[in-house]
Amino acid sequence: MYANLATAWGVFCGTTRRVSLATAAFVGVGCYTVALFSETLPWPLVLLLSAVFGGILALLIGLCTLRLSGMYFVIFTFGVAEMIRQLVNWYESNISGSVGRYIFLDVTSAEIYWQLLILFALVLILGAWLSRSRLGFALRLIGEDQVAAGNCGINTVKVRLLVFVGTSMIMSVVGAIIAPRWAYIEPSIAFNALVSFQVLVMALLGGIALYFGPVIGVVPLILAFEVLTKYFPDHFSMVLGAIFLIIVYWLPGGILGLLRRWGAIRG
Numbered sequence: 001m002y003a004n005l006a007t008a009w010g011v012f013c014g015t016t017r018r019v020s021l022a023t024a025a026f027v028g029v030g031c032y033t034v035a036l037f038s039e040t041l042p043w044p045l046v047l048l049l050s051a052v053f054g055g056i057l058a059l060l061i062g063l064c065t066l067r068l069s070g071m072y073f074v075i076f077t078f079g080v081a082e083m084i085r086q087l088v089n090w091y092e093s094n095i096s097g098s099v100g101r102y103i104f105l106d107v108t109s110a111e112i113y114w115q116l117l118i119l120f121a122l123v124l125i126l127g128a129w130l131s132r133s134r135l136g137f138a139l140r141l142i143g144e145d146q147v148a149a150g151n152c153g154i155n156t157v158k159v160r161l162l163v164f165v166g167t168s169m170i171m172s173v174v175g176a177i178i179a180p181r182w183a184y185i186e187p188s189i190a191f192n193a194l195v196s197f198q199v200l201v202m203a204l205l206g207g208i209a210l211y212f213g214p215v216i217g218v219v220p221l222i223l224a225f226e227v228l229t230k231y232f233p234d235h236f237s238m239v240l241g242a243i244f245l246i247i248v249y250w251l252p253g254g255i256l257g258l259l260r261r262w263g264a265i266r267g
Contacts (some may be wrong), residue, residue, distance in 0.1 A: 001116060002222060006173045006202040006214035007123050011130060014208030016160060021078035021196040022061060024040050026054045028191035030175025035101040054172025058165040066157055073075025077103060078095040085191035100186030107180040109201040115177045127211030139163060201244050216255050223267045230246055
């Protein structure tokens, strides 16, 4: 799950230098797509619908943030994710008459694992292709200097929207795949804001200079999260924030950047 999310996050945010905290929103869209349609539609179509709904949401967010950058973009994406969670919570409580929804799917943990693994392979292939394509070059140029990119004839709006929508669709599919793990979902589970911050910290720890960098940060942080939830369940968010500060201060380039600097020093 986190390998897919962190890699997809890094493909857009790592190149454009725009930090998105809307990951939880796209994961939640995927989860609720499964809850709504899994009993009436075949599984492949449910996954396709989750990608479509996630893409529509990403397109709306992208169109609203064309002129935003820096902290304004961060705050807006986080606000959108929280707004969607509150709207779904209001709808469930006042319209549908229940807090959440049950998911009745006979899907084993092994099947979920293999689906996530196949998706991860596709994401890596996409990242590798993008890093060598003209679209990837345009993204990197936008991240370095958006004005210069525009002066070079690059349609910065189109490029950013295309990649943001594409990576967000992947996040929604991840949400759909993992939804059967829970027999019951509610907004606080599907749209858990902590997921956005976890993915951010994982990507930064691994390093966002290369498309596969975020993956490097997934395993150590997953292990750290297991220890934290076991021994410090009441202080998880505080420790996660401390880890984030340590990464930003001591490892600005992540583990990947540290390894590259170490290799340069040895060379």
